[in-house]
Amino acid sequence: MNNGIQDRRSFASSLRYGADYMERCRKALDDAVLSTRGYESWRALDPGPACDVFLRLAALPALTKADLREHGPEGFVQRGRDVATGLAAREIELVQTSGSTGDRVTNVWYQPWWDASEEASWRLNAHASAAAVGEHSEAILTSPWCTGFPCEDDYLAMHQRTMGRFLYLSERSDPSTWSVELMDRMAAELNAFKPVVIEANPSFLAKLSRHIVACRLRVPSPELIILTYENPSILHRRQIERAFDSPIASSYGSTEAGYVFMECEAGRMHQVTESCHVDFLPFAVGHGGPDVGRILVTTFNNPWRSLVRFDVGDVVRLNASAACPCGRDEGLILASIEGRTIALTLTPEGSAVTQSAVDRALSGVDGLIEYQLVQSGPAACHLFLAAEDAVRRSVEGSTREALRGIYGESAAISTELVEAIAPEPPGKYKLAKAMELVDCDSLLDGRYAPREL
């Protein structure tokens, strides 16, 4: 048997979906693979429309950013559409993303699709459903290079950072250099603007939150805080909770794939089944499998960009019991996003360690403010850490102990106290990284691994 149907499994086959979900998957697959140029080389691997759609997907490769670059925006536009015409009619725009790995991709940006995907994600969280009615005021605290008005050498007045119902709280992209005056200004603007929702990089809002608590400033708590752009550290989240009484929800997606998962009020991540399909590829036992693995995203209803099995470059962990206390039961339900594949590290024995595993271990260290773990060699890790003044030395020892619990006694673990951790361009914190990237394909349970062309 070599057509790929019987030698690959689909995790999706074990999940529950709504009535028309399979049809959305089938349409997305047919629209892409049967009619767009970017998937021409995949057609020989596709078992065809008569086959179960999940098994068809499982028989295909993964779509990479390199594929998006190779075929360009035109390669993923559905039949009957033309990028130049869409641009001229202002129906679409072209936006560049600089991914975390530094690889730039030109994306076709189709606002109605993005908005529909965002709205679908809100329905997966009761607080978001109640607060985000589309007209709400929103304060945004992210890197201004990702969204907003960047200005690194001067300051902008509040009206220069306001656009309709959105207030961009910072024009500066590096929180480690924010001045006391800048953070005082942010707190004052929250009092004046009284946002219904705050949307923020967790690391950015954590920095402001530490300032609010330390200086005993008073700020209003919005109806909801949405964390985006970064996988939130437990430490950052805890610091935000000290400054705000609001419910917090983490939203997960990407410029390419739209909104993919939303945290419900019970703290699990639910797949946005209205706008995408997610294939879960478990790691082998010994690397965290079968509950930990990678994800590939197939998008629905975007005539300007058909993505099938797009490798978003993240690792996730399944919810241990299939049910979530919130009652939502469709699609993939996660206990957590475990971090970027490029943030994977290895024990001296070669077992994979996710960024969130590191985070969970370090979250128990009292007095630790923030950190960055760097795997500097096959059995060596270096931890940069910022700690509360009174306990700086004991925190160093406690972090080493916590990391030994993950990497084992034979790992060489060193620590270095720093004043603050700076984000990397364009403004995202890296909680963990390896000097030599882990070969992610080698971690997979082979029965679920993507086909190769």
Ligand SMILES: [Zn+2]
């Ligand atoms: Zn839930």
